[in-house]
Structures are given as C-alpha cells and as structure tokens.
Amino acid sequence: MSLLSVRDLTVKFAMRDQTVTALNGISFDLAKGERLGIVGESGAGKSITGFSLMNLLSRPGYIDTGKILFEGEDVVQMNDKRLRNLRGNRMAMIFQDPMVTLNPVLTIGQQMIETLMAHRKLSHEEARQIAIVKLREVYIPSPEERLEQYPHELSGGMRQRIIIAIALLLDPQLIIADEPTTALDVTIQADIMELMLELCQSNQVGLILITHDLGVVSQMTERTLVMYAGRIIESGRTREIINDPQHPYTQGLINALPQQTVPGQRLKQIPGNMPGLASIPAGCAFNPRCKYATDLCRSRVPEAVHYGGVEVACHEVQRLNSDEDRQEARA
Amino acid sequence: MFAYLAKRVIQAVAVMFVISLIAFAIQGNLGDPLRELVGQSVSEEVRQQLRDEMGLNDSFVTQYLRFAGNALQGDLGTSYFFKEPALDVILKKLPATLELVFGATLIIVGFSVPLGVYTAIKPDSILSRVIMGLSIVGISIPVFLTAILMIFVFSVEYGWFPSYGRGDTVQVWGYWQTNFATADGWLHIILPSIALASIMLPLFVRLIRAEMMEVLQSEYVKYAKAKGINPWRIYFVHALKNTLLPVITVGGVQIGTMVAYTILTETVFQWPGMGFMFLEAVNRVDTPLIVAYLIVVGFIFVVTNTIVDLIYGLVNPTVNIARMGA
Ligand SMILES: Nc1ncnc2c1ncn2[C@@H]1O[C@H](COP(=O)(O)OP(=O)(O)OP(=O)(O)O)[C@@H](O)[C@H]1O
Ligand code: SF4
Ligand SMILES: [Mg+2]
Numbered sequence: 001m002s003l004l005s006v007r008d009l010t011v012k013f014a015m016r017d018q019t020v021t022a023l024n025g026i027s028f029d030l031a032k033g034e035r036l037g038i039v040g041e042s043g044a045g046k047s048i049t050g051f052s053l054m055n056l057l058s059r060p061g062y063i064d065t066g067k068i069l070f071e072g073e074d075v076v077q078m079n080d081k082r083l084r085n086l087r088g089n090r091m092a093m094i095f096q097d098p099m100v101t102l103n104p105v106l107t108i109g110q111q112m113i114e115t116l117m118a119h120r121k122l123s124h125e126e127a128r129q130i131a132i133v134k135l136r137e138v139y140i141p142s143p144e145e146r147l148e149q150y151p152h153e154l155s156g157g158m159r160q161r162i163i164i165a166i167a168l169l170l171d172p173q174l175i176i177a178d179e180p181t182t183a184l185d186v187t188i189q190a191d192i193m194e195l196m197l198e199l200c201q202s203n204q205v206g207l208i209l210i211t212h213d214l215g216v217v218s219q220m221t222e223r224t225l226v227m228y229a230g231r232i233i234e235s236g237r238t239r240e241i242i243n244d245p246q247h248p249y250t251q252g253l254i255n256a257l258p259q260q261t262v263p264g265q266r267l268k269q270i271p272g273n274m275p276g277l278a279s280i281p282a283g284c285a286f287n288p289r290c291k292y293a294t295d296l297c298r299s300r301v302p303e304a305v306h307y308g309g310v311e312v313a314c315h316e317v318q319r320l321n322s323d324e325d326r327q328e329a330r331a
Numbered sequence: 332m333f334a335y336l337a338k339r340v341i342q343a344v345a346v347m348f349v350i351s352l353i354a355f356a357i358q359g360n361l362g363d364p365l366r367e368l369v370g371q372s373v374s375e376e377v378r379q380q381l382r383d384e385m386g387l388n389d390s391f392v393t394q395y396l397r398f399a400g401n402a403l404q405g406d407l408g409t410s411y412f413f414k415e416p417a418l419d420v421i422l423k424k425l426p427a428t429l430e431l432v433f434g435a436t437l438i439i440v441g442f443s444v445p446l447g448v449y450t451a452i453k454p455d456s457i458l459s460r461v462i463m464g465l466s467i468v469g470i471s472i473p474v475f476l477t478a479i480l481m482i483f484v485f486s487v488e489y490g491w492f493p494s495y496g497r498g499d500t501v502q503v504w505g506y507w508q509t510n511f512a513t514a515d516g517w518l519h520i521i522l523p524s525i526a527l528a529s530i531m532l533p534l535f536v537r538l539i540r541a542e543m544m545e546v547l548q549s550e551y552v553k554y555a556k557a558k559g560i561n562p563w564r565i566y567f568v569h570a571l572k573n574t575l576l577p578v579i580t581v582g583g584v585q586i587g588t589m590v591a592y593t594i595l596t597e598t599v600f601q602w603p604g605m606g607f608m609f610l611e612a613v614n615r616v617d618t619p620l621i622v623a624y625l626i627v628v629g630f631i632f633v634v635t636n637t638i639v640d641l642i643y644g645l646v647n648p649t650v651n652i653a654r655m656g657a
Contacts, residue, residue, distance in 0.1 A: 056557055058548075088558035095554055103551040104649055105572045114568075115558045150648040166558065 003173055003206050004030040004053070009066035011045075011052055011230075013277065014059075020277035022048045022061065024230045032173065035200060035207040037217035037238060039253070040227035041274045046210045049227070050176045053208070054087050071173065089119040092167035093176045094196075097183040098159035102151035108162055109147030112169065119170050134165040138195060157188040161195070168199060174206040182212070193220060214257055218242045226250045229275055229285035231301075236310030246312040248320065249286050284315065292316045335644060343637045350629035354622045355398050358408075407626060408619030412612070417623035421605055425627070426507045427497060428604030431596065432589050434510075434524030439532050444575075447539025451547060451574075452566060463540075466533035474592065478526035478599040485522060492522045495601040523600040527592060531585055538581060543574040576647050583639025587632035 011023035023045050030036050038046045051057050053068055055075050068075040070091065078086065087093075095101040102111060112131040116122055122130070128147065135143035138161040151159055160180060167175050177196065181189040197220055200207045209220055217224055217238060224241045226234040226249065234247040245251045252270035272289035275281060284302050287293040296315050304313040314320075373381075382388050389397075401407070407417045450459040469477075486494035498519035501512035510516035546552060547570055555569045593606035601607065605624060612620035 054557060056553070058553070084559040084561065086559070087556065088560070093554075093557040095550060095557075097550065100550040101554045103555065103569050103573070105576070105647070106569070107648075114560060114564065118559050118561060118564075152649045 002029040003032045003034070003071060005067075005069040006053070007067040007069070009049075009052060009068060010064040011048055011057065011061060012064045013061050018278065021064075021280075022230050022277055023052065026066070026230075026232055028225055028232065028235060030174070030206055030208065033200075033204040033206055034223065035197075035209065035221040037221035037224040038208060038210045038227060039212065039214060039217055039224060041253075042212070043229075043274050043276070044227040045230040046227055047178050048230075050093070050178045050208065050210055053174075053176060054091055054093060055083055056087070056093075085119070088115055088166075088172075089170045090172050091174045091176065092170070092172040094160075094163055094167050094178065094180045096179045098156050098163055099183065101163055102159060104151055106150075107147065108149055108151065108154075112147070112162075112166055115166055115169050130169065131165075134169055135162065137168065137199065138162070138165045140165070156184050157192065160184060160192055164192075164196060164199065168203065168205070171203065172205060174208065175200065176208045176210070178210045179212070180209075181216075196220070214242060214253060226253070229280050230277070231285065231313065232304070232311075233286070233314070234310055234312045235304075240309040244308060244310075246307050246310055246317050247314050248290050248292055248316075284313075292320050336641070339637050339640055343633045346633050347629065350626060350633075351399055351402060352395070354625045354629075355395050357625065358398070358618055358622045359394070402626060407623035410612075410617055410620045410623075412615050412617045412620070417619040418627070420608070420620060421623050421627050423506055424603065424605040424608045426509070427602060428590065428593050428597070428606060430510050430520065431523055431527060431593055431602060431604060432586065434520050435527035435531070435589060436586055438524055438528040439535055443532055443535035443539055444571075446536045448543055448566065448571065448574075450536065450540045451543035454544065462536065466536050469529055469533035470537075472529070474526055474530055474595045475599050477529040478523070478596055481522050481526060482599070493519050494522070497603060523596050523602050526599070527589060527596045530592070531589060534585070535578070535582070539574060539578055542577055543570060546570045546573045549573075576643065579639060579643050579646070583636050583642075586639075587635045590628050590631050 006029070007027050009023055009026040010021065013020050013022055026045075026049060028036070038049060040046055048057070048061065051061075052063055053070075053075065055063070055068070055078065057063065063076050066076065070086070073082075075083075075086065102108070106114075109128065109131065112134070113124060113127040116127040116130055117124070120127075131147060132143045135146060140146055140158065140161055146154070146158075146162070154162070164180075167177075175196075180196065181192050184192060193216060196207070196209075199205070207221070209217065211217060221238050223236065224238045225232050226241065226245075226247065228249050234241060234245065234250045241250060242254065245254050249270070256269055270289055275285060275288075281288055281298070283296070283298045283300050284290070284293070287297040290297065294316065300315070302313045302315045304311045305317065307317050387394075405418055409415065410417045410420050413420050446462055450462050453459050482494045485492045493515075496519060497508070497510055497516065499513040499515035500508035500510055501516070503509050503512070510520040552565060552569055555565045560569070591606075593602075593604060594609055595606070596602065597604045597607035598610050605627070609621065609624045611617075612624065
C-alpha cells in the first residue's frame with residue numbers, strides 16, 4: 001500500500017463574484033520513503049497541492065471533492081483532533097521563507113519543544129533533549145545556545161536548518177517542502193538541499209519537493225509531477241521526465257534549462273503566460289501557448305495516457321513524438 | 332541599555348521643553364497678572380514700576396529662563412483663586428484624577444483584550460457583529476453624552492450608582508485619598524470610569540481585532556498550525572503576543588491622553604480631580620493654575636510614554652535594548 005494516495009482532488013476558491021478551480025482532479029501516489037518533485041510555472045497550483053495534503057487551506061480555499069489517503073486514512077474527512085495529530089507529527093511541512101516562518105517572539109527552544117509536547121507526553125526537559133539531538137542532526141553548532149535564541153538572531157540558512165530539524169522532530173512519514181531554498185542565499189541553497197536529501201534517505205522519510213528548479217528535482221527526487229493550471233499534465237520517473245519529456249509544456253520547460261542552451265544563446269522561454277484561475281481556456285489549458293494545438297485541443301481536456309514511460313495528458317502526444325517531430329520539438 | 336535609556340530620557344526632556352514653551356507663552360498672553368495683584372485703581376506709573384520689579388519688562392529669553400528655573404524647583408506660581416502654590420493645588424487633585432484614569436484603564440485592558448481577540452477569531456459570529464456594531468456606536472457618542480445618559484439611567488432611574496463626587500475615600504499615604512478602599516468609593520468610581528473608558532475601549536477593541544486578524548494571517552501562525560499546535564496556544568501564545576506589541580505603544584499614548592480627557596468626565600460627575608479644577612481655573616482665568624495644569628499633564632504624558640517605550644523594548648525580543656541607541 002502506498003503511503004499517500006491522492007484521488008481526484010479538486011480545490012476551489014470561493015471568491016466574492018465567482019468560484020474558481022485551483023486544482024482540478026489531481027491524482028498521484030507516493031510510496032513510503034519515496035521522494036517526489038512537483039514542478040510547474042508560478043500559479044500552477046503547487047503550493048495549493050502541498051497545503052491541501054495537510055488539509056491546511058485557508059479561506060477562501062477549500063477542498064471540493066476528492067480523497068487524500070494517508071496511511072489509509074482520508075485527510076479530507078479527518079476531524080480537527082485527527083488533523084492536529086497528523087500535522088507536524090506524521091506529516092511535516094517546510095515553508096518557503098525561513099525569515100517569516102518562525103514566530104519572532106518565541107525562542108527556538110519554545111518553538112521546538114511546543115511541537116514535541118503537542119504530540120507526545122514528554123517532560124519539558126525530555127523534549128529539550130530531543131530538540132538538541134535534532135539540531136545536531138542538521139549540523140547546528142552549539143545547539144544548547146540556539147535554543148535560547150530568538151529567530152532574528154540567526155541567519156536565514158541557520159533558520160531553515162532549524163525548520164528542517166523541527167520537521168524531523170517527531171519522525172514523520174512524509175515531509176512537504178515548498179520551495180525550501182528560494183528565499184536563501186544561492187551559496188547555501190545546495191547545502192540545504194543536500195542536507196534534506198541525506199536526512200530523508202537516512203530516516204526513510206518520504207519527501208514532496210515543490211520547486212521551479214528542474215535541476216533540483218533531478219538531483220533530489222525519484223518521481224516528478226509536472227503541473228499546469230491546476231492539473232497534472234505529465235508524471236513519471238524523474239529521469240524519464242528530464243531526459244525524454246513527452247508533453248509540449250514539459251519539453252518547453254526542459255528546453256529553457258540553461259545547460260540545454262549553447263553558451264551565449266538566449267534562454268528559451270515558453271512564449272505566453274500561464275492563465276489565471278478565472279480564465280483557464282477550454283480544452284487543454286496549454287493550447288494558447290502550444291504550437292501543436294488542434295481543434296480537439298481547444299474543446300476537450302486531454303486524459304492522461306501512458307506514453308514512452310511516463311503518464312502524459314496531451315491529445316497529440318503520439319503524433320508529435322514520432323521521431324521526426326521530436327527532433328523538431330527539440331530544436 | 333544605558334544608551335537606549337539615555338536616548339529615551341533626552342527625548343522626554345525635549346518634549347517637556349516644548350510643553351514648557353507653550354505653557355510660558357500662555358502665561359504671557361492670558362490675563363494680566365498686575366490686575367490680579369493690585370486691581371485697577373493703581374496709577375500707570377506705579378504699574379510700570381511693578382512691571383519692572385516683577386521682571387515683566389525683561390526680554391523673552393530672560394523671562395522664560397526664570398519661569399523654567401522656577402518650574403524646575405517646583406514653583407509654578409501661585410494660584411490667584413486659592414492663594415496657594417499652583418503645584419500644591421494640583422497635586423492635591425492628582426490622586427482623584429489618577430484613580431479615575433486607573434479605573435478606566437482597568438476597564439479598557441480587561442475588556443478590550445478578550446473582545447478584540449474574540450472578534451478576531453470568530454469574525455463572522457453574530458456576537459462579533461454585535462460587538463463591532465456597538466464599538467462604532469461607542470466611538471461616535473461623545474463622552475459627556477455617555478456620562479449624562481449613564482447618570483440618567485443608572486443613578487436617576489434605577490438609583491444603583493451615585494451620580495457625583497468621590498464618596499467615601501480613605502487616606503492611604505500623604506494626602507492620597509483612595510476610592511478603592513470602601514464599597515462606597517467603588518460605587519462612586521464605576522460610572523465615571525466607564526464614561527472615561529467609553530471612547531478608548533471601542534478603539535482598543537478594534538485595534539486589537541485588526542492587529543490580531545493580521546497576525547492570524549501570518550506565515551508563522553500558518554506554520555504553527557502545520558506543526559499541529561493546539562488552537563488556543565496559537566491564539567494566546569503565538570498570536571496574542573505579536574498582536575499586543577504594537578498595541579502597547581498606542582496604549583501608552585492613549586493612557587496619557589486620557590488624563591486630559593478627564594476634564595469632561597470629571598466635570599459631568601463633579602469629580603474633584605485636576606480636570607474639574609482645570610475647567611474652573613479657566614473660568615476664573617487663574618493663569619498660574621492653568622499653566623501648572625498643562626505642565627503637570629504634559630509631564631505625566633511624557634513619563635507614561637517613556638515608561639511604555641522601555642517596557643516595549645523589554646518585551647519585544649527583536650528590540651535589543653542592550654544594543655540599541657549605541
Ligand atoms: N487565497 C487565495 N485566493 C485566491 N486564489 C488563490 C489564493 N491562493 C492561491 N490562489 C491561486 O491559486 C493558484 C495556485 O496557487 P499556488 O500558490 O498553488 O501556485 P504555485 O504553483 O505554488 O506558484 P508559485 O510557484 O508562485 O508558488 C494561483 O493562480 C493563485 O493565484
Ligand atoms: S493537448 Fe493539444 S494543446 Fe495541449 S499540449 Fe497537447 S497538443 Fe498542445
Ligand atoms: Mg508556491
């Protein structure tokens with residue numbers, strides 16, 4: 001049985017004048033200890049997916065339909081008490097910006113210890129000892145002193161390490177990390193990623209890594225979901241997706257990667273922008289930006305099909321990935 | 332720490348300087364001290380001589396320095412009406428006013444925090460809507476109207492509370508008479524305290540609610556939820572402390588302001604404090620008393636603000652007092 005099994009998840013936002021759909025029938029699975037990347041342009045619904053898994057959407061967002069089976073239990077149906085037991089304990093989250101994630105008026109120690117004591121019957125001192133051990137695991141020097149410090153006394157990198165330590169405090173089955181390094185200095189981004197990879201592997205923790213960065217995804221994850229306008233348009237093993245993407249959108253993303261370009265050549269971007277939630281086009285949402293779009297693309301939403309080792313939602317996948325077209329697409 | 336303290340004290344002194352300038356200007360322009368002293372039946376020559384003797388013909392700077400020097404020694408002139416040092420007159424009235432402000436502060440703190448927090452946590456509940464509606468009403472009704480309405484309903488109609496004066500007070504130390512030692516004293520201070528609190532309380536409820544709602548949207552509150560923290564802990568540990576930090580600063584200013592607001596309340600309830608006295612002094616053009624009142628109230632204002640700033644620095648970990656002002 002998989003650790004996590006998301007089925008037909010649909011998330012909506014009830015805006016004042018209309019209700020928009022942010023996630024439209026998302027389905028995917030995650031095995032125990034598996035690392036999954038979620039990629040896509042800004043606004044694709046990556047963060048919404050992450051928050052939904054913890055049933056942590058805030059108004060006006062809500063889960064409309066679907067199931068999120070985590071260790072066999074549906075997160076969507078959980079009551080508040082079950083949800084509190086889930087969050088931070090069985091499933092932990094690492095937020096994007098460590099500068100605003102920690103509470104400025106509570107010490108690191110308070111924020112770590114409260115997390116432990118929320119889920120386990122521990123004395124304050126026992127909790128403190130666990131916190132120190134976890135801080136060591138993320139290579140924080142003199143952890144005892146850190147516990148007494150306030151967040152503003154620490155650098156961004158240090159804070160993100162602490163947040164990783166907090167995520168590991170209760171030995172969760174799954175960690176959701178939403179762009180955990182984008183707010184950090186480039187020089188330490190790789191260190192943080194390496195640390196997360198190491199810890200996930202050694203603790204057998206599942207990871208859902210949300211990112212814009214396909215390079216990071218290929219380094220960190222075994223499987224990848226590519227999202228566009230609230231849907232998964234391609235999914236499969238990360239290696240296949242990076243080396244042999246089938247969906248025109250994924251191909252565009254890969255082509256835009258710096259190493260695919262001859263030095264000095266301009267970065268290729270996919271022309272156009274992702275549509276806003278209120279104006280998602282009929283049919284395949286990508287059709288206005290797709291050079292292969294047909295009438296069918298403009299009227300019917302493509303279903304995901306197996307193709308070339310991945311699952312891909314594109315009407316034209318067979319035609320355009322026949323060999324000669326593929327050469328053209330790559331050009 | 333020392334640098335921060337020094338900085339705050341210098342600021343306080345600067346504000347007091349401005350207040351003393353204003354008070355001095357009022358002193359020079361309100362009423363004629365000569366007429367108060369000698370009446371009108373004195374010849375112009377004698378008048379001039381007296382003016383010289385009193386230093387009224389000296390330069391502005393000399394006069395101000397003399398005024399400030401005297402003030403620093405506690406000499407704010409002699410009240411024309413009471414024929415006593417103005418400062419003494421005021422200090423005798425001070426306890427009544429401070430107790431009234433204290434009563435109002437208790438009401439404001441005691442009610443604004445729970446009401447502000449509740450309306451922030453449950454913004455859509457009927458009770459929240461009622462509270463928010465009432466707060467608008469509270470803000471828009473002038474203090475004296477609230478006071479008169481309360482007297483009409485609770486003193487005249489129902490006879491629950493006395494309508495004027497301080498009632499039985501008990502001497503605690505020096506000349507300090509307190510209302511808080513007898514049941515009668517409590518009964519007397521309740522209505523005036525409510526009246527004085529009636530504008531600030533709704534303001535504070537709204538302020539706390541707005542701050543709290545913003546804090547509840549913050550990343551660190553979302554993060555606390557993602558850690559599975561109990562909602563009560565999120566509200567009262569994670570959110571409330573961050574909510575109250577900015578409120579403390581505003582609150583300090585408002586408590587200082589309330590000392591001045593007492594003029595209306597004390598007048599309606601004939602509360603024998605500084606505010607009531609000030610209005611009488613204005614009617615009698617008792618200039619030394621008016622000036623002394625301004626300086627004392629200004630002083631209280633400056634002192635509360637400075638203390639509040641220091642407290643803010645102490646409770647807010649991101650303000651490092653030890654390093655600030657260095
Ligand atoms: N509170 C909200 N109210 C209305 N719409 C929202 C809200 N939060 C997110 N959205 C919309 O939902 C869509 C998906 O948002 P999401 O944050 O999941 O994007 P993302 O893929 O994480 O993008 P990014 O890479 O910029 O983080 C966006 O179009 C966004 O505008
Ligand atoms: S379905 Fe049509 S529009 Fe969409 S990606 Fe495929 S070819 Fe392009
Ligand atoms: Mg996002």
